[in-house]
Amino acid sequence: MTPAYASMASIGVIGPTVIVIAVLASLYVGTRRRLARASAELAERERELLAEQARADERTRLAAEMRDVVTHRLNLMVLHAGALRMAARDDGVRQAAEELRTAGCQSLAELRDLVGVLRSGRAARIPDVLPDRLSRLVADSAATGLEITLTEHGDADTLSPAVRRTMYRVVQESLTNVHKHAPGALTEITIHCGPSSVRAVIRNTRPTAAPGLVLAGPGNGLLGLRGRVEMVGGTLTAGPTDDGGFEVDAVLPAFVPT
Structure with a gap:
């Protein structure tokens, strides 16, 4: 085999090898990038899940606080207003006590709806204001x-x-x-x-x-x-x-x- 022919044969082998290596390197780099991107997306999703869990825990805590404290106080207000209406002799006082009792009952109903939304964590349809x-x-x-x-x-x-x-x-x-x-x-x-x-x-x-x-x-x-x-x-x-x-x-x- 002449030196010139051997050189050409060597080039014929090296050329495809270089191309294969380049393709494999490109596939490797692309795969690494996709894996890195998927890993970053997974980490971001985990952070979102942790944040959502923290918000859910806070909603539950607020719902319990509103139920135990605010609802209790409103119930007392309604009861005292009802007792005042029954005991008062003046018509004006009885009327004011009844209005206070009614407003308290309405507030309790709205508060219970709000507590339910907080505890469920689901978006609720807010009634329209006509x-x-x-x-x-x-x-x-x-x-x-x-x-x-x-x-x-x-x-x-x-x-x-x-x-x-x-x-x-x-x-x-x-x-x-x-x-x-x-x-x-x-x-x-x-x-x-x-x-x-x-x-x-x-x-x-x-x-x-x-x-x-x-x-x-x-x-x-x-x-x-x-x-x-x-x-x-x-x-x-x-x-x-x-x-x-x-x-x-x-x-x-x-x-x-x-």
């Missing part, structure tokens, strides 16, 4: 002696359920603050429902009496309310007015996905 509930909310506040007017423009039925619920909470929290901090004030609620947005303005005048007994609390009602409004793409402003009163102004989109 327009007439806003009228009942205003009527309940008026029954306690608050001078209040409600003016509605447009059709609230066109709003999506999430927006109706948020608007209801805006009015509810605003009225709670009037009861606590502005006794004797005149309160005006104006709702404007348009094709693309809804605006709720709750304005009260200067209080005519000193605040009575105010329940202790962190005072984060408006802060939490602003966060709730922003979650549905709205804005909320709140602050004192020039005449010594207070105004809450919330603007929300008419529709957000449920």
Whole structure:
């Protein structure tokens, strides 16, 4: 065999060998990358499962705490209100005691639903807030002696359920603050429902009496309310007015996905 022929034969053997080695190396590198990616995805999934377990444990703890403490206190309140209604001789006191008992029973029912959601860990369908509930909310506040007017423009039925619920909470929290901090004030609620947005303005005048007994609390009602409004793409402003009163102004989109 001549040297030239041997050289050509050697090249003919080495060339395919190099190609095979290159292919095998490429397959090895690709397999290592896929294994590393799968390992990273598995680790991420394990972290998600651990985080979900931690959230489930926290929900269970909160549900137990609410059931053992808050429900117990509400039950006592309802029982005391019922006893006061039976023992009172004054019609006004009996009526106030009955309203307190009714409100306590409603709160207990809502709290039990919430505890059930927390314990199950499943998403629950939140009941829609129909327009007439806003009228009942205003009527309940008026029954306690608050001078209040409600003016509605447009059709609230066109709003999506999430927006109706948020608007209801805006009015509810605003009225709670009037009861606590502005006794004797005149309160005006104006709702404007348009094709693309809804605006709720709750304005009260200067209080005519000193605040009575105010329940202790962190005072984060408006802060939490602003966060709730922003979650549905709205804005909320709140602050004192020039005449010594207070105004809450919330603007929300008419529709957000449920």
